[in-house]
Amino acid sequence: MMEREDREMSDLQKPVRTIADLAKIAGVSAGTVSRALAGNSLVNAKTRKKIEQLAREHDFRPNQMASKLRRQKTGVIGVIIPLGHDRHQQISDTFFMTLLGHLADELTEKGYDLMLRRVIPQQDEDWLDRFIRSGMIDGVLVIGQSNQFDRIEEIADGYLPMVVWGNHQEGQRHCVVGADNRLGGRMAAERLITAGAKRLAFLGDTGPFEFAARFAGARDVADRMGVGIEPVSVHLSPDQTGREIATFLAERRDEIDGIFAASDTIAFACLRELQRMNVPVPQQMKLIGFDDLPIAAQTIPPLTTIHQDISAGAHGMVDLLLRRLDKEDTESLVLPPRLVIRGTA
Amino acid sequence: MMEREDREMSDLQKPVRTIADLAKIAGVSAGTVSRALAGNSLVNAKTRKKIEQLAREHDFRPNQMASKLRRQKTGVIGVIIPLGHDRHQQISDTFFMTLLGHLADELTEKGYDLMLRRVIPQQDEDWLDRFIRSGMIDGVLVIGQSNQFDRIEEIADGYLPMVVWGNHQEGQRHCVVGADNRLGGRMAAERLITAGAKRLAFLGDTGPFEFAARFAGARDVADRMGVGIEPVSVHLSPDQTGREIATFLAERRDEIDGIFAASDTIAFACLRELQRMNVPVPQQMKLIGFDDLPIAAQTIPPLTTIHQDISAGAHGMVDLLLRRLDKEDTESLVLPPRLVIRGTA
DNA sequence: TAGAGAATTTCAATCGATTGCAAAAACGTG
DNA sequence: CACGTTTTTGCAATCGATTGAAATTCTCTA
CATH class of the missing domain: 3.40.50.2300 (Response regulator)
Incomplete structure (x- = not known):
């Protein structure tokens, strides 16, 4: 009975947008709510249950922006496709799109979100730097070197969490994954x-x-x-x-x-x-x-x-990137191509 | 001479990560820097130039998370692909991937970023709500209704900025774009x-x-x-x-x-x-x-x-979404299919 | 040159969650 | 029952940019 009343009242008021609102309802402090919702921590099991329950009832979700700002990490990986040499290439490029699909799956599995950007380097000198330094992403995957090899090299010197799909050149500095x-x-x-x-x-x-x-x-x-x-x-x-x-x-x-x-x-x-x-x-x-x-x-x-083994490529890229996020300076990964003889040669 | 020295010093110190740092160097307040970098505003042209110059020299970019948090909008549109009926469908589905490519272009053109997510509704009841309410996106494009028609309908009642690619049913409530x-x-x-x-x-x-x-x-x-x-x-x-x-x-x-x-x-x-x-x-x-x-x-x-005209579809989705972001309750868009007679029938 | 008015700039609050540290509560034991 | 531990909570600072309002400076006229 009491519970029903509570619920109805909350349906009427329903201003539970912040962690503070929820804290008030739960009769605890914002900090406790934060910890409770974070799952593990040093919150009493009972209070946690209660807060979780309340959160569910009021359909509350913590604001990600605030969280990301405070924690200084976004949980988002940028995927950027430079349309360097040929504006229209990738629109129809099944290969890159398939790679993208696999990357999405791999990243999801690791708990990361994916921000996609397609750029035309000719129109925007600063395409890679701008993305990296936007503060929106923790790391970046570049799909295709296009004709931007040098720029990518420059960036690689000062920015670890970047992995590129493309070709490996002798002595290059950026971490690349790709077929030989x-x-x-x-x-x-x-x-x-x-x-x-x-x-x-x-x-x-x-x-x-x-x-x-x-x-x-x-x-x-x-x-x-x-x-x-x-x-x-x-x-x-x-x-x-x-x-x-x-x-x-x-x-x-x-x-x-x-x-x-x-x-x-x-x-x-x-x-x-x-x-x-x-x-x-x-x-x-x-x-x-x-x-x-x-x-x-x-x-x-x-x-x-x-x-080319696209799936292995995607897996490799994400794996290397995660290691780089942990400050490890990984080597490039060169995948062996395989001849498939069918009917045209 | 003086200038060189300045630059070298800054190279050594180089702690210009925040707008406040830059403000100190420029000898103005953070607010002024913010306005100057925002381009237009009531900042004196000379100070603006100076600040812009300094920003360039120190390679400074304002933190997006902070900005988004404060302004309560992210400039990001979510694109979500529900893998409802068939886990492996979209991985190889050229159609959806091509649509995605076009969406990326359209959104970029309108100044939005794109956050991509692929979900398996069976594993996560809450897939759509969670994305929408994450606070990371201003609106959402759903690629394919999959077998989630009802859930999408539910959401549509309380959330305007959503446009779905899929099939139009008589009397449905969510805004959909797709071929007839x-x-x-x-x-x-x-x-x-x-x-x-x-x-x-x-x-x-x-x-x-x-x-x-x-x-x-x-x-x-x-x-x-x-x-x-x-x-x-x-x-x-x-x-x-x-x-x-x-x-x-x-x-x-x-x-x-x-x-x-x-x-x-x-x-x-x-x-x-x-x-x-x-x-x-x-x-x-x-x-x-x-x-x-x-x-x-x-x-x-x-x-x-x-x-099916994919390009027109993508254009339509983005157009409708932007209007919905402006609080307009738009109609669905049904595109006419076209028979292309070639060699198999 | 005083003073009104416009143009700039500064100040300080704010967005919402996180977290180190301190305070309080709960628990145990002699 | 008192006191030392261990758990739980609360407090308040912090992340970095934005913005309304107040304060300052600049212009221009009388």
Whole structure:
């Protein structure tokens, strides 16, 4: 009876927005409420139960901003995607988006929230620093080095809790997680040549370091085997890609018989153009991609490609970041790529 | 000379972490610094310049947490993805991820940050409330109703700044943006039947409202045309999908000649299985998808599907949310789907 | 040059939770 | 029952920026 009355009264008043309000109702001090709600502490079990009960009844949640301010940590990890070389790349980039999904899961599991930001470095010199120093995040994950390698290096000198997805360069200072792109590139070229190709093309913009490394790896092998390979710049906005590839193929398809696409997305577009031109794959043109997106297995013929383990990558990034939050200066993590032979090479 | 000395000294000391530190250096009060950095205000232009200069030199950024706490708004919009029916769906769900990308762009453009959270409602009854009431976000965008329609409805009664991507039900209370799934379903079935199909199957879990509506639309048409249609439950974890479809086809492919896949992703898997079984598409089996993902144009044969305008959807969600942040009680937005006829039906 | 009025700046309270330290209560034991 | 411990609580300072109101300085006119 009494209890019902209490509840009804509270429904009418219902000004329980702060820990102090709740403290008044519970007849204790704000400090006690804070401790009680924090779960463990030196609060009497009975008082804790009572406060928890009251909090539930009044549907009270402590204000995170106040908490974060006071504790000087936010429980939020920033994830930033620099759209450096190609404004439209990542919008459609399944690879990065999938990585993001996995990162979200890993971070959630560790009790962190995720703040996402996409930036165009050309428009904002200060993109990384601004995010880091905003006071909103405890650490940052950078998805893709884009063409911002140097800036990331600068930041890394003074800021520990940062892990980057991308390519590892000899002697670099920032902690990076990523596949061994150069090795992957080698595997790709080797496969094309093994499959019988004699004159190769690399489809993709060699500006970004990941792509550059893939090309470099392929060239290592091509040179060694005495096979020609040339890079063909291809942009990644959905409408451009197809057109650029079509133009290239129209002019040069007779000169080459093996194509290494910098990513599966490019490979798909390429496959499509080849089929449109009735060039039999792999008989007349070998084709290999990079990433091994889920749909790679679904094309006809299914795409031969270099597999990257996205899930392991995400796990590694979060693991390293958490260790860095504990002041440990971790090494980079280079994941082994894997050749997946399917139907195109 | 003097200036150099100043700079070097500051490099040594460099304790400019708060607005008060900067105020001391500038020889003004904290309030003035705050106003100066806020840009416009009633600060003398000269002092403002000076403070800005100093801030730049000392690489100072105001603490966001303090600011947010004081101003009682965060400048952050929460984006939450409930993984209701199928834990693994969204990990691979290109559609939602692409939508997320567009949302990030739209929000950035409007000056908001984005906090991402993926939740499993079964494990956390309170998923939506907790996020909203955390004090970390000014508003929330829900990506997909999943099987949480009722909970979302409850919340909508007491919380204005929420916009949901999903299906619109007659008389619902929460503001939703999404394609007219029922109409899309009708278009799909009509197309299959026009293309000559006489016995249809719907591939997908009819639990989620979006899918249910697509099925309902298809059934409207099927019934009207005197054609049979039956739903076949298919899960969305990458490894299950293919197997389930294969099983289904193995048993029943002779009984049907038209398949409406609840999403392009399912359609791809289906196309693959059909080709594996040497069932000619579209001759012996018509197939239509839903979403029109970029790769839909890239399969062989290219996928006939129902197009959803993701970009317009994202734009609409953000637009509605901003208006709701201004206390306007907006209507839902139903986007027209569009039939894209390609090679599979 | 005094003084009204405008332009700047300072002051101090505030946002809401956390936490070290001190005070109070509860418990035990001789 | 008194006194030493151990548990629980309360107090008050703190995190760092913002902002209304008060105080100061500057302008300009009579």
